[in-house]
Amino acid sequence: MPDRAELIEELRLSMQRSTMWTVLLHHTTASKAGINVTDAQCVNMLVLDGPKTPGRLAREMGLTTGGAITTVIDRLERAGYVKRTRDPEDRRRVIVEPVPETVARFSAYFEPIARASGAHIEGLTDEQLDFLVRWMRGMSALMPDVIEEIQALPNA
Numbered sequence: 001m002p003d004r005a006e007l008i009e010e011l012r013l014s015m016q017r018s019t020m021w022t023v024l025l026h027h028t029t030a031s032k033a034g035i036n037v038t039d040a041q042c043v044n045m046l047v048l049d050g051p052k053t054p055g056r057l058a059r060e061m062g063l064t065t066g067g068a069i070t071t072v073i074d075r076l077e078r079a080g081y082v083k084r085t086r087d088p089e090d091r092r093r094v095i096v097e098p099v100p101e102t103v104a105r106f107s108a109y110f111e112p113i114a115r116a117s118g119a120h121i122e123g124l125t126d127e128q129l130d131f132l133v134r135w136m137r138g139m140s141a142l143m144p145d146v147i148e149e150i151q152a153l154p155n156a
Contacts, residue, residue, distance in 0.1 A: 029109040035079060038063075039072055043081050043098055043106065051097035053087075062147060081106070 002010065023037075030040035042061055046052065052060070058069035073096055076082040080102040087093035121129070 025113060029106070032109050033106045035075070035081070039076055039079075039081070040106070042072055042076060043103060046082065046096065046098045047103055051085075051095045053093055054096055057096055060144075062151065 026037050026040060030037045033040065035043075038061070042057060045057065045060060049060075054069050054073060055065045057063075057073075058065045061069070061072075063069045063072065073082060073084065077084065080099055082096050083099055084094050084096055087095050124132070
């Protein structure tokens with residue numbers, strides 16, 4: 001069995017490769033859907049976390065409030081992926097929410113990866129699944145702070 005340092009390096013390289021394939025997957029699915037990756041991830045965030053104000057969506061996506069997020073929301077609204085509604089609590093606020101029918105059509109592009117990963121997952125024990133769920137939750141929880149740290153670094 002490889003030593004710990006070798007295992008850690010193999011895990012690092014595997015994560016790097018997995019991230020590469022994930023980015024390419026998202027470019028491919030967004031392209032098939034006729035939108036760009038940033039727009040697709042905005043839709044993904046709304047599906048995963050629920051409706052948001054434009055300002056909150058901008059902050060969580062790392063976009064500027066005002067021009068950049070408005071342009072993204074305008075594109076997604078024209079394409080039928082999101083709709084703007086008035087906040088029932090404060091009619092001055094706008095809420096952006098996904099349009100389920102359009103999102104369902106977009107989600108169909110992820111069926112091949114769902115099928116492939118589902119087949120791979122079938123061979124895992126409950127303990128392995130539990131470990132992976134905890135690992136993914138932990139890694140996901142780290143990402144907002146990691147992204148913020150990277151954004152603070154000087155440009156190349």
